[in-house]
Amino acid sequence: MTTKGPESEHPSVTLFRQYLRICTMQPNPDYGGAITFLEERARQLGLSCQKIEVVPGYVITVLTWPGTNPSLPSILLNSHTDVVPVFKEHWHHDPFEAFKDSEGYIYARGAQDMKSVSIQYLEAVRRLKSEGHRFPRTIHMTFVPDEEVGGHKGMELFVKRPEFQALRAGFALDEGLANPTDAFTVFYSERSPWWVRVTSTGKPGHASRFIEDTAVEKLHKVISSILAFREKEMQRLQANPRLKEGAVTSVNLTKLEGGVAFNVVPATMSASFDFRVAPDVDMKAFEKQLQSWCQEAGEGVTFEFAQKFTEPRMTPIDDTDPWWAAFSGACKEMNLTLEPEIFPAATDSRYIRAVGIPALGFSPMNRTPVLLHDHNERLHEAVFLRGVDIYTRLLSALASVPALPGES
Numbered sequence: 001m002t003t004k005g006p007e008s009e010h011p012s013v014t015l016f017r018q019y020l021r022i023c024t025m026q027p028n029p030d031y032g033g034a035i036t037f038l039e040e041r042a043r044q045l046g047l048s049c050q051k052i053e054v055v056p057g058y059v060i061t062v063l064t065w066p067g068t069n070p071s072l073p074s075i076l077l078n079s080h081t082d083v084v085p086v087f088k089e090h091w092h093h094d095p096f097e098a099f100k101d102s103e104g105y106i107y108a109r110g111a112q113d114m115k116s117v118s119i120q121y122l123e124a125v126r127r128l129k130s131e132g133h134r135f136p137r138t139i140h141m142t143f144v145p146d147e148e149v150g151g152h153k154g155m156e157l158f159v160k161r162p163e164f165q166a167l168r169a170g171f172a173l174d175e176g177l178a179n180p181t182d183a184f185t186v187f188y189s190e191r192s193p194w195w196v197r198v199t200s201t202g203k204p205g206h207a208s209r210f211i212e213d214t215a216v217e218k219l220h221k222v223i224s225s226i227l228a229f230r231e232k233e234m235q236r237l238q239a240n241p242r243l244k245e246g247a248v249t250s251v252n253l254t255k256l257e258g259g260v261a262f263n264v265v266p267a268t269m270s271a272s273f274d275f276r277v278a279p280d281v282d283m284k285a286f287e288k289q290l291q292s293w294c295q296e297a298g299e300g301v302t303f304e305f306a307q308k309f310t311e312p313r314m315t316p317i318d319d320t321d322p323w324w325a326a327f328s329g330a331c332k333e334m335n336l337t338l339e340p341e342i343f344p345a346a347t348d349s350r351y352i353r354a355v356g357i358p359a360l361g362f363s364p365m366n367r368t369p370v371l372l373h374d375h376n377e378r379l380h381e382a383v384f385l386r387g388v389d390i391y392t393r394l395l396s397a398l399a400s401v402p403a404l405p406g407e408s
């Protein structure tokens with residue numbers, strides 16, 4: 001059914017593969033190529049296209065389909081344009097060729113994360129427009145740079161700009177994750193990334209001697225405290241089947257730096273940790289905990305943050321919430337099973353939620369292994385096309401949510 005030759009390929013799939021071929025890989029994404037592609041989509045769809053440069057070379061592209069009642073807050077459909085690097089030698093096909101195999105799997109960096117979603121938004125809008133639909137609420141599609149390296153030159157700045165305020169977003173959708181089962185995962189919050197570098201200083205000297213108070217000894221103590229905390233959180237997760245990964249705090253030791261020679265005891269050593277702090281954690285208390293782990297290790301042990309988000313928010317997912325009711329109601333009508341979760345990593349949703357806009361993370365890919373950032377990232381064309389159907393229904397429902405109390 002889906003293994004047609006190129007002449008009979010569904011045009012939405014062809015468009016998806018075209019977008020995948022634009023190499024927007026960090027650290028040198030071809031943002032210009034992506035913007036040209038999006039401008040052409042806007043022209044073909046008859047949508048306005050705004051470009052907002054938040055930092056030189058970092059442009060947010062916004063395509064807008066005006067609603068019939070523009071005084072109502074809008075629906076924001078966000079996706080990022082950059083993708084993560086690849087280890088090319090581990091791929092069965094060139095990651096920027098968008099090769100489709102005989103079964104219909106499309107191999108490409110960004111196939112799941114998240115160029116599929118960008119094209120699904122565009123194709124759902126195209127379908128609704130071509131069928132003559134109009135909805136009360138305006139739909140804005142934002143295509144943002146820099147997400148894969150933290151969004152600091154993308155969404156983090158954009159939400160503070162007057163152009164963002166002018167969109168008057170009432171509700172947002174952004175990326176989620178694939179689900180290998182028949183169900184679809186939807187994310188209502190996320191853990192906060194805290195990237196912490198602990199630096200330890202101590203006495204140097206000849207490595208044949210029993211030197212006291214070395215940088216390494218003290219760093220070892222901090223590492224032990226942090227890994228003991230890691231073990232406790234892992235046990236807590238494993239002991240409670242109702243808890244999902246995003247509900248506990250994780251940490252991994254990801255870098256060890258220091259030392260100059262085998263026989264020289266170094267005066268400085270550092271360890272870098274990637275913490276993902278669960279949204280219900282008291283962040284001030286947690287920072288104090290970090291401080292005490294360092295203090296307990298001895299003199300000369302300090303820490304600094306390379307990434308620290310402290311404003312996690314939960315988007316309501318009870319049936320009394322009109323956005324959730326519209327989203328989950330449309331899913332119910334399509335017989336989709338939803339599994340609400342806390343996103344274990346970080347997305348641009350955190351910046352959107354932090355300025356008070358409810359946001360859900362949703363990438364409609366069921367029966368699909370989670371392959372974001374992995375070798376041979378791929379998506380089946382049938383799953384991709386079903387995603388277009390799903391967004392078509394979701395957008396109709398969300399853009400038709402009647403005025404809420406306080407909205408005009």
Ligand SMILES: CSCC[C@H](NC(C)=O)C(=O)O
Nearest residue numbers: 147148149150193345346347
């Ligand atoms: C912390 S900024 C980097 C963002 C990246 N997002 C994903 C989804 O992998 C991460 O969580 O590592």
Ligand SMILES: [Zn+2]
Nearest residue numbers: 080113114175
């Ligand atoms: Zn992503």
Ligand SMILES: [Zn+2]
Nearest residue numbers: 084113148372
């Ligand atoms: Zn990613």
